[in-house]
Amino acid sequence: MNLTPPPLxxxxxxxxxxxKCPYCDFNSHALKGEIPQAEYIDALLEDLAQDRARYLADDNRPLHSIFIGGGTPSLIAPAQIARLLQGIQAQIPFAEDIEITMEANPGTLESAPILQYRQAGITRLSLGVQSFANDKLNLLGRIHQSDEAKVAIEQALKAGFNSVNVDLMHGLPSQTPAQALSDLDQLIALKPPHVSWYQLTIEPNTLFASKPPVLPDDDDLWDIYELGQKKLEAAGYQRYETSxxxxxxxxxxxxxxxxxxxDYLGIGCGAHGKxxxxxxxxxxxxxxxxPKGYLDSGRDYLSQEIPVPVSERPFEFMMNRLRLIEPCPHRDYSERTGLNDDTIAVQLNQAKALGYIVDVTDSTGVDCWQVTDKGALFLNDLLELFLADEDDVDADSER
Incomplete structure (x- = not known):
């Protein structure tokens, strides 16, 4: 079986x-004192060194992108972020056009640090705004207010980042369609280059799961979704993935x-890699x-190493790839999974019969699969078609 090395x-x-926000199920921990910033950066760089020795010994791929997520990375001082990026580059070369994103909370930023993060090497800032209505921000447990969010966006746009993303939620507790669309109008007026616009969902093991808020009904959610997409498209934003x-x-x-x-390495507390x-x-x-276990110098940073069986690769590939609006070249499936197209021929025929996928040829003449509007609407049903049976994928079909 051969795999074509993808970007790293x-x-x-x-x-x-x-x-901790009541809707958040990410691996985040409320502050209980000062963050051991220098110690944590040291641990991150050693974590990377171990991964590099373990997985990249004969691999010369440069880093295509870096994403510093959380939690709240903007709690880390710009000088420590600069040291982190310098330490990463000393271990793995950067691609010339590398994208380096850092998530930030408007409540932990001031105008000077925003510019300092750019000077530290961050090329793309992602701001977790979520709403411009103060009552909704309070319900969501956010530490910033609407005016602070708008100032942070304006300062980020002036600081010289290659791009700025703003996260905005809809379907918030007791939110009307008019309120959700007002949030979107205020965001569009600020003209960030990128918007992550997604619906609030109640996740297990969160405060909202134990004390569920009253959310908009399905009719209101559909109105918000449909009208919001039209607003974004009219303002020049192209939808390229689910949210x-x-x-x-x-x-x-x-x-x-x-x-x-x-491919991606994952370093830091609870980080995932592939x-x-x-x-x-x-x-x-x-x-x-x-964090306590991660910073224990006598312990390995690696908690789990999980091989992806051949039988699970079709679902793993499609679960990721079908989020995108762009067509999927047939060759991507074989290059990234090591499997021939006939390993998913039955599932593809089912998806086509249900109107979820169609065959298309892109502008360069490459044969592709394209998710239809119906397929995007019933994405979970589409993905279920690719779940592995009890029997493994036929080894004779491997490339």
Missing amino acids: SLYVHVPWCVQ GFSQPGYQCKHNLNYWRFG ISHADGAITRTVKVKH
């Missing part, structure tokens, strides 16, 4: 927040690499979750 990215997790909208040329390279089943090997194997990794 790096995810860096910063686990601390000022406080990602960008002005032309401002798609998130890091997320595209995820959805195209690319690496393809020259022998055709694919490995997923998970790091130690809690």
Whole structure:
């Protein structure tokens, strides 16, 4: 089995927040004192060194993108972020056009630090705004107010980043369609190049799961979704994945690499990674979750190393790739999974019969699969078609 090495990215997790939001199921921990910033950066760089020795010994791929997520990475000082990026580059070369994203909370930023993060090497800032209505921000446990969010967006746009993303939620507790669309209008007026616009969902093991708020009904959610997409499109934003909208040329390279089943190392508390090997194997990794354990010098950073069986690769590939609006070249499936198209022929025929997928040829003449509007609407049903049966994929079909 042969795999074509995909682009290589790096995810860096910063686990601390000022406080835990009631909807958040990410690996984040409310502050209980000062963050051990220098110690944590040292640990991240050693974590990377171990991953590099373990997975990239004979691999010369440069880093395609870096994403510093959380938690709240903007709790880390710009000088420490600069040291982190310098340490990463000393271990793995950067592609000339590397994208380096950092998530930030408007409540932890001031105008000077925003510019300092750009000077530290961040090329793309992602601001977790979520709403411009103060009552909704309070319900969501956010530590910023609407005016602070708008100032942070304006300052970020002036600081010289290659791109700025704003996260905005809809379907918030007791939110009307008019309120949700007002949030969107205020965001569009600020003209960020990229918008992540997604519906609030109640996740297990969150405060909202134990004390569920009253959410809009299905009719209101549909109105918000349909009218909101039209607003974004009219303002020049192109939807390129499930909840990602960008002005032309401002798609998130890091997320595209995820959805195209690319490779990425994951360093930091609870970070996940996925690496393809020259022998055709694919490995997923998970790091130690809690900061105390992660910073224990006597413990390995790696918590789990999980091989991706051949039988699960069709679903893994499609679960990522079908988030994207763009057509999927047939060759991507074989290059990223090591499997021939006939390993999913039955599922593709079912998806086509249900109107979820059609065959298309892109502008360069390459044969592709394209998710239809119906397929995007019933994405979970579409993905279920590719779940592995009890029997493994026929080894004779491997490339």
